[in-house]
Amino acid sequence: MTFAQVKFDSGAQGEKHPADESNSVSGLYHELDHWQLNTGGKTIHAKRMDGRFRTIKYFTALTWLGFFLIPYLRWEDRQAVLFDIPGRQFHIFGLTVLPQDFWMLSLTLLFLAITLFAITAFAGRIFCGYFCFQTVWTDAYTWIEQKLEGNPTRRHKLDQEPWGIRKIGIKISKHALWLLIALLTGLSFAAWFADSFQLWHDYFSLQANVAAWIVLALFTGGTYVFAGFMREQVCFWLCPYARIQGVMSDRQTIMPTYDFIRGEPRGKFLKIGRLDGGKTRGDCIECFQCVAVCPTGVDIRVGQQEGCITCGLCIDACNTVMDKIARPRGLIRYASLDAIEGKPQKNILQRPRMVIYLAIMSLALSGIVYGLTHLGALKLQVIHGRQPLFVRLSDGAIQNRYDIKVLNKTGADLLVKISAAGVPGQQIMGADVPLLAQHGRISAYTVYVRVPHENLSSESAPIAFRVESLADGKINATYNSVFMSPRT
Ligand code: SF4
Ligand code: SF4
Structure with missing residues (x-):
């Protein structure tokens, strides 16, 4: 059986999408083959569940603390990391990169781009799920939302309530916190390009130049709108990486995958393994917890798709369910389509695209190392x-x-x-x-x-x-x- 067959077995075509029936995930879905397109008709209020990948996601999000803190490090008498665009020089601790050395910057960008390709070929959009600015900030914004408005069911109820003192108070608090984070984000971004302490002084004494105000306004506004309102719609419709990931991944790419061989035919939980109309039931009990936790509203059981940011939260949700019904974990797990279908998982050197990516990365890295070791003062x-x-x-x-x-x-x-x-x-x-x-x-x-x-x-x-x-x-x-x- 393949995923295409699952689509028919699960009767997906022409039927209401399971996510529409979930009490915590809603939106307008269309099906194109087995792909789901979320057009953002309604806000996704994803449920938060504990688990291994949720914990990893919290830790990887912490790496963004560097974005806020690094501009305040000093090196001798200047900012340790400073991208001085007017002065046409980048300072990275003891290293100064001038326009004459920008060939190294080009190599660095090439190296990063090919690394992203290689990681995507190996493990899908893992960068999106754990490190991307958009998903990390959205996660922080929805965490605040959950603290102030409650779980998804309460949030839905609050949205439908008429406006009153309580609702206005909650909404003002939430938007004030969102704006504060957005403002800190804008300030921190600008601080990578000008002396951070001087910049704070200039902003608060209203002496900052026009470019500094424009950067602050764009990043504050962008963060507030993208993380607070557009959320997964950015991943679906604005992010170019999402659009090209299809050509970077293949059947050997390891990403969260529903084990349809083990899970189908799915059905409401009665008793796992019970003979039902002459057919043994699979392990999926149609609880929709994997859909309820998904920040992009994807039903991973329908197959790998564009909207999946490879965050693994559906794995945590399904593992929790499997524990409760005393079935083995891993009905959804990080695996390639080939592995799920029992075909061998190739090693990296058996995959031509990985070999090409690694060769380009090695060449670019050699050039960067050469440049760094030959950059005299x-x-x-x-x-x-x-x-x-x-x-x-x-x-x-x-x-x-x-x-x-x-x-x-x-x-x-x-x-x-x-x-x-x-x-x-x-x-x-x-x-x-x-x-x-x-x-x-x-x-x-x-x-x-x-x-x-x-x-x-x-x-x-x-x-x-x-x-x-x-x-x-x-x-x-x-x-x-x-x-x-x-x-x-
Ligand atoms: S969480 Fe697991 S059991 Fe529940 S619907 Fe999803 S795949 Fe099926
Ligand atoms: S389907 Fe699973 S891995 Fe993909 S975005 Fe949704 S929760 Fe994350």
């Missing part, structure tokens, strides 16, 4: 002057001109000295006094190198330039160039 570029390549001075010495560019990636201006080595008897002109290298910028200088003609034995001799901070000799960079001379 100073970068030196030397361009040999043309037209003329050299000049002969009145004393017979040969002189070459060099245009020197020094990129200072540290957070402060530096006094630097430039030197050259490689040609005997050379003299460097134009670098006799320390030069100023402004932080975050390329500083340009012109220097001349003179060499007595008798010291030159060929038309071209290697010459190495070095730039070095006067304050700290470990901050330096070198560049290899050539010294040109006439035929001897």
